Amino acid sequence: MLWVTFFRKEAVMAATTDRRAARERLVALALQEVDRLIPLDEKVALRGQYMADFEDQADELDRTLVSAFLRERIALSGASEVQVVGRCPHCHSDRVYLERWSSMVDVLTPHGSVPLKKQHASCRACGLAFSPSGARPADADRG
Ligand SMILES: [Zn+2]
Numbered sequence: 001m002l003w004v005t006f007f008r009k010e011a012v013m014a015a016t017t018d019r020r021a022a023r024e025r026l027v028a029l030a031l032q033e034v035d036r037l038i039p040l041d042e043k044v045a046l047r048g049q050y051m052a053d054f055e056d057q058a059d060e061l062d063r064t065l066v067s068a069f070l071r072e073r074i075a076l077s078g079a080s081e082v083q084v085v086g087r088c089p090h091c092h093s094d095r096v097y098l099e100r101w102s103s104m105v106d107v108l109t110p111h112g113s114v115p116l117k118k119q120h121a122s123c124r125a126c127g128l129a130f131s132p133s134g135a136r137p138a139d140a141d142r143g
Contacts, residue, residue: 022072025072026068026069033060033061037057037060062111063111064112066111067109067111070109070111090123093125093126095125096121096123096124098120098132099119099120102117104116104117104118119131
């Protein structure tokens, strides 16, 4: 599952968020999901009757809520963007620069699909392009 969409850096800046907005979106989503899975109205029948049904609902909740949390947390992460490119992985030159455009890559996690921003860099010495490494959330070593 991989799709790539290109957009300019200005669009990324417009999409940045703050903690209050992220919290409000997550709480609203949690309430919406609880209302959907356990309606307050006693006249509305609860879905499912077997443990497998309840587990399916828990999986739905996990995919919806946890993946939303991951998207919000990534958006809040200052570590998700590389500011210094470093050296070219092809020729080891330091004559490298960060491209103004970036792309989004959908990464499949155990909690559902999460879009990650992928930065691109180029080398003036050899002319090759590469994706700069850095402390991106997806690069965390889980051993
Ligand atoms: Zn190079």
